[in-house]
Amino acid sequence: MAHLRKTGDAVFSKVEKVNSELFSLTYGAIVTQLLKDYEEVDATNEQLEKMGYNIGIRLVDEFLAKAQISSCQNFSETAEVIAKVGFKMFLGVTAEVTNSNASEFSLQLTDNPLAEFVELPEQYSQLSYSNMLCGVLRGALEMVQMRVECTLTKDALWGDDVTELRVVLKELMDEEYKDDDE
Amino acid sequence: MVLASIAVIGKEHNPLYIRAFSRSQQDQSEESLLRFHFIVHTALDFVEDKIAAQRNAAQGSSSSSGPKLDPYLGLLYPIEDLRVYGYASTSKVKFIAVLDDEDVKDAQMNAFFRRLHGLYVDTVCNPFHPPNTELYDCAKFQRQVDRLVDAGLY
Amino acid sequence: MAAAPHKEVAETCFSYLQMELVELVIGSDVSSVSTVELQRASRKIEAVGFQVGQRLAERYTKDTPRFAETIDVIKFICKDFWFEIYRKQIDRLQTNNRGVFMLQDNRNRLLARCSPSLERRGNAKQVAALYARFPAGLIRGALSCFNVTASVSIEVGELPSCEFTVKVQESK
Numbered sequence: 181m182a183h184l185r186k187t188g189d190a191v192f193s194k195v196e197k198v199n200s201e202l203f204s205l206t207y208g209a210i211v212t213q214l215l216k217d218y219e220e221v222d223a224t225n226e227q228l229e230k231m232g233y234n235i236g237i238r239l240v241d242e243f244l245a246k247a248q249i250s251s252c253q254n255f256s257e258t259a260e261v262i263a264k265v266g267f268k269m270f271l272g273v274t275a276e277v278t279n280s281n282a283s284e285f286s287l288q289l290t291d292n293p294l295a296e297f298v299e300l301p302e303q304y305s306q307l308s309y310s311n312m313l314c315g316v317l318r319g320a321l322e323m324v325q326m327r328v329e330c331t332l333t334k335d336a337l338w339g340d341d342v343t344e345l346r347v348v349l350k351e352l353m354d355e356e357y358k359d360d361d362e
Numbered sequence: 363m364v365l366a367s368i369a370v371i372g373k374e375h376n377p378l379y380i381r382a383f384s385r386s387q388q389d390q391s392e393e394s395l396l397r398f399h400f401i402v403h404t405a406l407d408f409v410e411d412k413i414a415a416q417r418n419a420a421q422g423s424s425s426s427s428g429p430k431l432d433p434y435l436g437l438l439y440p441i442e443d444l445r446v447y448g449y450a451s452t453s454k455v456k457f458i459a460v461l462d463d464e465d466v467k468d469a470q471m472n473a474f475f476r477r478l479h480g481l482y483v484d485t486v487c488n489p490f491h492p493p494n495t496e497l498y499d500c501a502k503f504q505r506q507v508d509r510l511v512d513a514g515l516y
Numbered sequence: 517m518a519a520a521p522h523k524e525v526a527e528t529c530f531s532y533l534q535m536e537l538v539e540l541v542i543g544s545d546v547s548s549v550s551t552v553e554l555q556r557a558s559r560k561i562e563a564v565g566f567q568v569g570q571r572l573a574e575r576y577t578k579d580t581p582r583f584a585e586t587i588d589v590i591k592f593i594c595k596d597f598w599f600e601i602y603r604k605q606i607d608r609l610q611t612n613n614r615g616v617f618m619l620q621d622n623r624n625r626l627l628a629r630c631s632p633s634l635e636r637r638g639n640a641k642q643v644a645a646l647y648a649r650f651p652a653g654l655i656r657g658a659l660s661c662f663n664v665t666a667s668v669s670i671e672v673g674e675l676p677s678c679e680f681t682v683k684v685q686e687s688k
Binding site: 433452479480483 | 567570571573574575577578579580581582583584661662663
Binding site for chain 1: 522523524525526527528529530532533534536537539540560563564565567568571572575600601603
């Protein structure tokens, strides 16, 4: 997968960038605003996912255009492309793919640019702080005809070693998909 | 250098954090902490004086680059066997350190305050931490202050 | 102390966040909302910007000398602060010397990015004014970091330009 890493680095070097602290502080301020508005954790988690979904469906075009990835052969390859090119291109970090098979995989982040500086207070210990990432993956994959379910299964903010997203393939929306190799 | 106490004081002179460090158990008493509260409180008057003096000096110099008001304020005052140092950030947060020994270089004190200020800035960047509020519940800040003081990481 | 490596993310991510924020507080159809709702939405976006500005100002002045006067704070916002966020400085600063400052940004990056889609929608200025609430909040937040209380109003000009009028209420 070294070539994917290289692609990721190359694309990231070309895109316009901002300081990650500007991004993480803005994300944090939105999360706390949602908590204030919804007054509960579950609704906030849900809203973060929804916002991520909207972003995901818009962001996939830029991804496909700039990364120039040919269609993936299988779901495991999709996982690697997301981990090494997608995350790198947008967030400047790569993820590790674990527990990957034909219909599911996990992505692990050791360095999560959304949660720089964050410590969850006790009353929000159930908050899926980075749930927007789940929505982004769901939205982006749906645009390439994969209906998935994505959940935040581990989080450094909960005391885990890494932040982990579990992606489960539910349906291929386009039969052409498997033959679409170039 | 041996730190007896450190304090972080907010924009409105409100104490955000006061810690006393001691090797003997007896010194952790209320009484000892109260003494440091008093020392820190007194230090704030000296901080104001130092800032005013810096300002006057800067206006006198009338340099073209504008006044340079160094956050590091140096020795504020000695009291009994202790020496009290100060640092005032651009954002009007004050850092006070009470030292137990004689010989400390300004460069070393300055570096210590910069580290402490850095920890403070990272802490207030937590979106769940309301700015200008107390720091006792910030686990990471507490941990890192311990490391900074114990290991002498400055 | 070793400086932490300077980390960056794609600007796209920052833009998308702000677009989602606007969508969140107003819904996708701006034309159908009442003035009251628009004001409430504006306040919310500005509140988010305020939170960010306050903390960023704390970070970006970590190793700088203190400011002597309010005008030094304003200059810092126009130059270093704006540059850290938008990779450009405020283009023009004017003051009446009685606590009112006008900051003109001829090419706001976010507005530049959004303006093609805004112009298609007809109510471009109205929506652009909502977007500009975020930087207005950044300014107010940064000022509050230095104990300067102010109000910030927005005038959206020819897109993507925009002007912020800062009225300082008191400075301690």
